[in-house]
Amino acid sequence: MSKTRVAVDVGGTFTDICIMDEESGAIRIEKTASTPHDPMQAILNGIEQAKIDLSAVTMFSHGTTVATNALITRRIPRTAMICTQGFRDVVEIRRSNKEDLWDTYKDVAKPYVPRRDRLTALERVEADGKVMVPLDEAGARRVAEVLKKREVKSVAVCFMNSYVNGANERRMRDILKDIMPEVPVSISCEVMPEIFEHERFSTTMANSVCAPVVVDYVSRLGDKLAEGGYARDLLLLHSGGGVMTPASVKEFSARLAGSGIAAGAIASRFIGNLCGFPNSIGFDMGGTSTDVSLAYNGEPRITKDWYIEYGYPIRFPSIEVLTIGAGGGSLAWRDEGGSLRNGPQSAGAYPGPACYKNGNRTATNTDANVVLGRLGTSLAGGKITLDPELATEAVQETVAGPFNMSLHQAAEAIVAVANSNMANAVRLLSISRGYDPRDFALVAFGGAGALHGAAVARELSIPTVIVPPNPGVTSALGCLLVDVQHDFSDSFMTNASTVSPDEMEAAFTKMEAQAVERLTHEGVAREDMTLMRSVEMMYAGQWRSLSVSAPAKIVSVSDLVEGFHAEHEREFNFRRDEAPVAIFRIAIKAIGTVPKADMPKYELRPHKAEPVSRRKVWFDAVAHEAAIYEREKLKAGAAFEGPAIVEQFDSTTVVPPGMSAKVDAYMNILISTKG
Known part of the structure; x- marks a missing residue:
């Protein structure tokens, strides 16, 4: 029986499943509708849909949004914090800063643990680690009894200066475990043993509120996989770019916040290295947002300054990913000054772009690309059909009429604004960090990344764009490429x-x-x-x-x-x-290190690719007769010139006029922006 590896990436619209054969390295993909009420159900549906024999699976890796969604939606169990007397409000005082300095009406979100559940204990450790006041154990037991009566589901213990001496925190945990043995306890001296009390307290608080949610999800999914015959550990992708087993998830649950976006960054770095570009920029454009990441000398850029909600940092090391509201469903609109804008508002998965025929009449990036001929009349292998007439009406009503433009000028303006927004995001992660984009390759993936990648690269003078074999499920592929x-x-x-x-x-x-x-x-x-x-x-x-x-x-x-x-x-x-x-x-x-199957490599046979058809596609307000290619028919060594469109199940690649493209030995499309 052939052994396989399975990776799952849960998105807001689709759950992507990547199945790799260990012997041949061949990959097949499956998409199924996500189930936001219970992400596990979509995974089980996808396993059944893909006819995966779990008893033959040697690795099951999963990028999850469970922790992220719990923090965003505040659907979290009742959690308590125990702090040193006088310091219960550290997480609410924060750094006394704001996300928007000039907006006096916008408040920072409330802490994940309300003040009534932030209790205190008498203890004090000096800055040099000397215990000035031992833990008042009688008072600590009274606090534990109060929390037991309140039926809290998790507790965070955050004492001053515990990063140099955590003895009092550990004793507090022992008392809590004695009185509430089933309740998970996170102590800051183990979660984040670092100076700066707000960051340490905030990280421990986030870890504590995520613990019951994540542990429950991981346990249920692990049990279901085991019932199906899977005999190994379930591997969970964390924000730092590696995976954890359920044993570590119990102690460091907040590491799974940001899990989903890390997978794409991992995959883009791997693909860049595979193609001979140790310096690469990941460009993951989906339906509602674009994630930008950067790898330098073959390694991802890591940050500890990140958060799910502003004001509450999570200081675990994380792959730095910049996310902006630009995707296929981003809405075009006119601001109060009369300028054309694009996003961050989105039509989402439903009603989606106007061409989805679900009632939306405002133009989106997808509608503009349909009008320009860059997108055909269907997506996802025909699962979604697109209506060009509705796309035309939306672009006409939203932009062409109000701005007195022709239809195709309006559509190009919509795309140009979106491309400019995304190029600015790349500049923020590259130029502002001291990196020259001209020294990098752009790895374009996601459902819409290959559609816009060449234009964004041209704006930034990036010489090469890499489009992976399956752009739409590249993030899921990232889950197969990680180590513990x-x-x-x-x-x-x-x-x-x-x-x-x-x-x-x-x-x-x-x-x-x-x-x-x-x-x-x-x-x-x-x-x-x-x-x-x-x-x-x-x-x-x-x-x-x-x-x-x-x-x-x-x-x-x-x-x-x-x-x-x-x-x-x-x-x-x-x-x-x-x-x-x-x-x-x-x-x-x-x-x-987790053993990895090799990606399949094919013999290069240079030849000119043959298009399956041609159609009118607009670039710079001029109609071009563009060659249309089917991705599965392109062989290693195939070469072609722009203007060209490459269509496949999960994405569409655009090669503008003046650019050239070729297929490498790993079946990536390499677009040269200089022709």
Whole structure:
């Protein structure tokens, strides 16, 4: 019996399933309608629809939106926080900043745990870790009894300065477990042992509110898969770009927030490396939004400054993904100043674009592309039929009439505004971070990424666009390409000029022992473990740090300092060699390698591709006779010139005039924006 690997990516409209044959590397895909009331049901429907024999599955990987949706919708169980006396309002005071500085009427969302459920305990640890006031155990037990009566489902314990000494937090957890043994408890000294109390408290709070929701979902899905014959661990993709087993999900549930968008970033980096482009920009355009990610020298850009709701940071390391409201269903509209806008408002999956025939009469990007001939009359292999007349009416009424444009000028204006918005998002993640887009390839995927990718690349002078074999399910493919991964960090605040290599080596060694223990608990063999070190540093007096890779054995602190100067120059275009450098934090990325099947590679036979038909397609308000190709008929080595349209089950690729394209050995389409 052929062994297979299965990856599932749950989206707002569709749940994508990617099935890979281990021996041949062949991939087949399946799409099924998502079930927002219970995402698990869509997964089970897809398994049945794809006729997957779970007993033959050797790996089942899943990117989930369960944690993200729980935080966004606030459909979370009653959760409590226990804080040091006098500090119950840290998560509500926050940093006293706002997302929109000039909007005096817009308030930051309320904390996930309301004030009535944020209780306090008498204890205090000094900044150097000395216990100034031991935990008042009698008072702690009274607090635990109150929470038991309130029937809370989860508890977060966040004490001051516990990042240097977590003894009081651990004792509080013991008391809670004694009185409420079934209730999960998150303590900040283990969830996020770092300075800055708001960020530590906020991360622990998010972890605590997610725990009951995520653990319940993972348990139910794991049981259903086991009933079907699956005998391995269910692997859950987390925001850092790795996977966790259910054993770790119980302790670090908030790591699954942002799980869904990380899969696309992982896949785009893999595809870029496969095609010989270690510098790549992921461009994932779907129905309502576009996710932009960046990989440099083959590695994704990682951030710890992210959140699901503004004001409540989740400081687990995460692949940096910038999301904007630009997708196939984004609505065109006229602002108060009379300018044409596009998004972030969206027609969504329902009613969808006007051409979906569900009653929407406002033009969307999809309608504009239909009018321009860039989209045909059906999507998803004929599951969705498009009405060109309704698309024409929407573009005419929304833009052409109000702006006194011709029909095709109006449609191109809609697409141009959308492309400009997305190009600006790429600039924010590249140029503003010190990267030149001209040194990168653009990996265009998602349902609409290949439709707009070439135009966005041309605006940014990106020379190459890569379109994967199955753009619409590339995010699901990302779930097949990951390893078990955990991130460990610890505060290590000192001056780089006074610390010795031996001190740093001892701190790393202690943390590596924890990493090995965690991976062993996940069932990873020692020979499959990889431990990657890094040090976060800053110029003395600053509070924002930069991460620098560290060697497997620290022999010279000055080498680390030089690496910091170089990284600071790349990021901010200046360095201060004479300034003292401070070390802020040390970190380890612990990777448990998961065996992966190779992607199928085909023999290149250069030839000119033959179109299956031709149709009128508008570019720059001029009608062109564009060649139409079917993706499944394009073989490795095929080449063609724009204007051209490539149609397939899950996406449509546009090659504008003046550009050329070829199919590589891995069946990716490589578009040269310079012809």
